[in-house]
Amino acid sequence: MSAWASGRVEVSGGHLAYHRTGGEGPALVLSHGLTDNGLCWRRLAQALAPEFDIIMLDARGHGQSSRAGDHDPAQDIAEAIEQLGLVRPIVMGHSVGARATAAYANAHPGRVSKVVLEDPPFLPLIDRAQADRRAVRFREQVETFQAMSLAELIAMGRAQSPLWHDDDFPAWAVAKHQTDPQAMPVYATPWQEILGQITAPTLLVHGDSAHGGLVTPQIAGEARALNPNITAVLVPGAGHNTRRENFPDYLAAVRDFLGPVG
Template structure:
């Protein structure tokens, strides 16, 4: 990890910070979830970096990127579009978790020629006919009031909270979760951002190989089987992996099967070109 580089790109008068593993390898953009940042991918990146050039941006108001503007007006999708263009990426794979998965899906729908493969982990899409029931385990560990209080707090306080609410996580996950919370801009809760919610329209425009990863409701998973079944019918050739014992943070809860699943998918759909 010492050779990984952190840099910034100015987009719409704010700075987007990103971590890049580098090398002459196929690129993959990894997009974190709400209140997380690029550190969420530490364990995943260590596994993928030998074969891929991983690019992990911090969404505005997260990590080391700029804080929100005074008016709260933001557009993470537009930021991603400019970000990818600025880096000169003609084609890339994208892996997204939660909010990052939603942004990744919408970008892919609007720019099909730029995305070679897509991984959607616990994308926050719900069946309009069945109002979502947010799992109690997720709510208990991600209470907005607590998240606001942790924003700007000290690392030990956030670590203690993570260890109490996620006893099965390893130390890498605890440090990433806790660190991202103290770097998070709590003004995001009042942000002027309205993401596209008609996910069936978005999914209908996705044509690249797509892997959908979900957790289980009993452990805090939010992506229902009913929604996934619809997605499998809409997205040509889409694949689904429901990882046993994982909740909303699949890559934290079950990192080994998560990484194995993603690597196997990439091997078939976004292979490394041998010299």
């Protein structure tokens, strides 16, 4: 990690921070989940860095990026890719970052080479009252996290997530202190509408709903029916934090999908 570069790119009304591994391989843009930051991809980035030039974005309202506001996460990804001069990168995201990645790839067909979506929240829309209640719960959760020390957060994380690797916890804990309490997204567009125009090969990699995964077999089937470019892979024994809960099988699925480089 010592050789990784850090920087920021200007986007509409703010900026996004990023970390970049560098190298001669194809560009791979990673978008994290809610309350995470770009360095929460550290373990995966270390595994793939010899083959790819990996860019780990801090989403708005997270990490070192601008605070949350009236913005489109997919547009933020688009502007970051443009500012960095990336040509047809691979784009990949987890959770809300996966939804933003799908929306970006859908809005910009032909500008990505491949897409990887890790357990996106492909869920029914909720009404305003439900969204308001969810936002309150989220703010309270973030405030609770930010009242804890990093050591307390890591201890809690280890107790709640015994399948995670030790390397997963430091960035995860720091990210909780960096999260804007207003960062909870509200979706106005059904998830089905952000898949139909994706022309690049797309991997939907997800855990088991019995372990907390958001993508059920029914949702995976519907996604494949909506777009034949989508391949779905279930990672056994994992839930929503798919790569953290079964990293070997997750990495194998991603490597198999990305294929040989060069």
